[in-house]
Amino acid sequence: MEWIADWLFIIPLAPLVAAAVNFLLGRWWIRDRAHWIAVPAVGISFLASIPAFLAVARQHGPLTQHLYTWIPAGDFQVPVTLYVDQLTAVMLLVVTGVSFLVHLYSVGYIDGDSGYHRFFAYLPLFVFSMVMLVLASNFLVLFVFWEAVGLCSYLLIGFWFRRRSAADAAKKAFIVNRIGDFGFGIGVMLLFVTLGTLNYAEVFERVETLSAGTVTAIALLLFTGAVGKSAQVPLFVWLPDAMEGPTPVSALIHAATMVTAGIFMVARTHPIFVASPTAMLVVAIVGAITAFIAATIAVTQYDIKRVVAYSTVSQLGYMAIALGAGAWIAAIFHLFTHAFFKALLFLGSGSVMHGLHDELDMRRMGGLKRYMPLTYWTFLIGAAANAGILPLAGFWSKDEIIVGAWVAGYPVIALIALAAAFFTSLYMFRAVFMTFHGEERFDRAHLHPHDPPWTMSVPLVVLAAGAALAGFVGVPPEQGWFHHLLEPVFEGTAHHEVSPVTTLAFGAISTVIALAGLYAAAAAYVLGAISPAAVAERLGPLYRLAYNKWYFDDIYQRLIVEPARGFATFLWRQIDVGIIDAAVNGAASLVVWTSQLWRRAQTGLVANYVLAIALGTVIIVGAYLVAGSNLFR
């Protein structure tokens, strides 16, 4: 398998070529055949990732391939080198695998859209960017593709750009991400200023030489980037709006590419975070708040995709908790399992939408179990996995995170995470029950729900299998195959011993909590024992708080957007029009005025111009002769 070290470039190249071909030729030649290129290309990428993974797993050492030197500026060398260690290998499998399934799904989903070729140009470009982000061996390359991922998400969220809401959502995603990226960029610059290098290996080697304050600053700035990309509080607002993009894009963003980038980045740069306990604590706290807030919001939403979206935010919060608690492997493990069930949930809701002609509101669904059995069962598996029901994938990884937080000495955070787990289970099963159980609340006269075509159902089945089984690579907890695989990467970080008793205890607790959530959902939406409306009434302000997403958007609107707009208006009215334009216009008027004097010389007669030229020639030649220039002697 070692031969793959020379062929690593295939992994990013295949999607790039697909993107380029569809981009350049798509409009007038490829059109509806765009998937003929894109799907196999991402497939190739996935197939090439497998030997890379096997090689890394077998030899326990990283693979590198130097492609070229991007910036050779004296001492400052930025090589583009592909770097695959265990962490990257896992990410590669997740990214390319999920992306491939999403591509396959998209063939059926986007079929017939006038932007078909455009979609299949952006999608591989997204995969390329993410793969390069994962493969980077250097902060600058990482940053470039960090931005490229942002750009692709902008393009894809705004794919239906004729819809104002989609265009706005795309802009929102881009701008919110830019805020995080700004911090990230400063962090990278700070690294370069203090250490003089941007290569991972050298940075991690020298990070100990820095003062505690500097490391904390760098770590927090880097984490700002992760907050933006991975949708943590307070920058998570873009992710639910990103639902405006086509559903496969949501699946891609939520499961494989975009949002995992932040988690991956923190894990990748863990030596920096390990050097700063303060930063670790901040990460854990932000994660806990995110997990809880997002879970509560998800409970109150009616838009099926938004429920799943807030669920993503919440799960990303869990990953951040793990990162902050130093349970690195648990974070990656959750990322890995989450990719399966989150992609599954999105594709599942996509096929619900497909069956119901783009219906999104769960209040107008119900009883779909009978019409779309395949979608139902796969969605159920995904939901159960997300809710952490034993023995599905989510249970193992989430449980490990909570245990990790507990043993790392963050009991409060562990408790918050447990509370969030209850809400997770509640909103997940709420979604299942509202959508698939109960009476049919959709317009049965016009809508005939049905399971989707094979290109869409195959990914569902594959992902459902993954969601059910992926957890077992990490069994038994803390000692699983997955942990042994990733251990070399996180060698040398403090490792808290976990006693089997703790593990078992927390396993039992979270199972109970998950089942409690399941029961609550069933009671409210299937058995009818509880009236959701009455509960909402009782909770009053708390319910409204959650329903309005904790007023984050409104606060931003009031505190940032409106003052910024006001300031911009001031600049426009006063500075731009009053001073700059006035100066420019004044200069122009001056020119006009002086030109009025000179225009008399313009007779419009070519003959006169020619005469002037000839006169000039005679004078210049004469001047040369008289001045005794050496032109002629």
Place this chain on the structure above:
Amino acid sequence: MAIEVLIFYLLAGVAIAAAAGVVLARNPVHSAVSLVLSFVNVAAIYVMLRAEFLAVAQIIVYTGAIIVLVLFVLMLVQQQDLPEFHGGRPLRRAVGFLLGLALLAEVAAAILTRSLRGAPGSWTPEAVAAVGGNIQAIGRELYSVYMLPIQATALLLLAATIGALFLARPELIEERLAIARRLFTISLAHPRGVDPLQPVAELPAPQDGQLKLAGGDRALVMARSAEEFTEQPAWGEIRR
């Protein structure tokens, strides 16, 4: 006096006389014929200067193509409209001749006092003969040292061809340009759509259940196709 000098004076005299004829002839066709005569004599002088290839190029390009084209245009343009030479502008004529005389005096002085000479080149007559003649020598020089300029010249001629076509048939070129623009532009997202802040009633009428309320009671317009909201195709868009 050597025979070469005699031949030179003969050729140069005819060339100059013919050139004067270009300026003096009333009829532009006579001017053109004079110009041909002048060019042919200059070409003969090129032969004397060991530039056989240029002599032939001069005849083929200048007399064989350019002046023929001038004649062509002369005949297409209405003959009656050709302005007379002595168009009642004696001042301009006088100034022109004066300037010409002044320049001639200056250049003559420059030629006669000239002393600056560059280093002699390596293409002696023997060296030229060694590679097979003038044309081979020029070929070697042209396609090694002057590779880039000759490519640029090719480009210039192409541009001139297109320019001439544009001057002659603007509508033809514009049609092609429009097609090319449509086919080869790559457009990124170009937001054009429906404002969600508008009241629902003012939105386009729902077509086939396409308009609906999404979660959060927000008006969501599902516009999968361009036709729904835009009368005009987006810039560069091809409708299916």
Place this chain on the structure above:
Amino acid sequence: MDWEALIISYLFGFVLLNVLLLLMAYMTWFERRLVAFFQDRIGPNRTGPFGLLQPIADAVKLISKEDIVPANADRLIFLVAPLLSFVLAPLGALVVPFGESITLFGRQINLYVIDINVAALYFLAVGSMGVYGIILGGYASGNRYSLLGALRSTAQVISYELVLGLSLVGIFILTGSLSLVEILRAQQRTLVLGGLELPNWFILSQPLAFVLFLIAAVAETNRAPFDLPEAETELIAGYFTEYSGFRFSFYFLAEYINMIVVSLIAATLFLGGIDGPFADGIWWLAAKAFIFLFFYVWLRATLPRFRYDQLMGLAWKVLLPLALINIGMTGLVRLWGIGAL
């Protein structure tokens, strides 16, 4: 340059000119007879045996006719234009080699007037000058039909000039020289095709160029089926409508001399010129040129005239691309031959 060689060259040129004139005269007879046979007629057969004295009778008749100058003609140009045509026509023959050299009166005499290293281009240059006789004649007549004929001719000759020149580039690439003597020498080698040993005539290695040259040459000499400038049925004889007497005969002469010169050049460039067994080279050259002349007459007797747009379309859309393809292919083969590919 020594005086002796110069005088010999002049003498040879003089002889050549006279031979050309004689040949031209009998070319008219030959054409009339042949076309008559093609059309199942007899043709001129009264003047002398087989009508052989007919050209002389024609010449006498033309010279003794009245020389008419139209009232609104541009007189000077009207008088000069046919002379121009007539003078330029035989100039091309000066570079045709009629053999290597012979010894006459104890003196080495080259059987060509001049051997310049731009001979082929010189032939093209003289050809491009020939158009002036037509365009000036058409213009000077002060007659719309003549002007139209002249304009047509201009466009046609410029277009086909290009094809004519480009069709020869393949030969230049293969010989590495523009001198007709060099080209002739290159054809005296043998071309081995498989087991077959053939003379290295360029008709074999440049068949496409040969066809292009042939077509372009016919157009260049304004002969049927490309004789649009003088189309009797549309332009009442085009640019020489107003000409009469011996001025008319100059145009007439020029056309036939052009044919002969082009045939000689074609025979030299593509058919190995003087190359051939048993007999002196000059007879071979004559025989080969005769083939072309026969071909000319045959074409005239057989093909109808092109429409004008077809004519221009053929030159720019068919022949020119083919010529470029031929150049590209020849270049590639040549590079492959010297091992650069």
Place this chain on the structure above:
Amino acid sequence: MSELTTAHFLFLSAALFIIGMVGVLTRRNVLIIFMCVELMLNAVNVSFIGFAWEQNALTGQIFALFVIAVAAAEAVIGLGIVMALSRRLDTVDIDEVRQLRE
């Protein structure tokens, strides 16, 4: 001057150039002005080739070759403009074309 020197060719060049210049200055017909410009270009070529002959260098000849190529391009565009001019304004008199003033 019993032998040919560069001065001969330079004088020829100067004479042709100045004749061309005078033509440009005095004539009104666009086409004749055009021909005079060609004459000036050709005069410059004579200088180039004369210098090349004097210095045993090919640079002058090659420069002249480029001048011929550029002259061809100029002829194509120039004549195209003349055609457009006569079609639009129905004149080729340079004194009647005064759009440059606007």
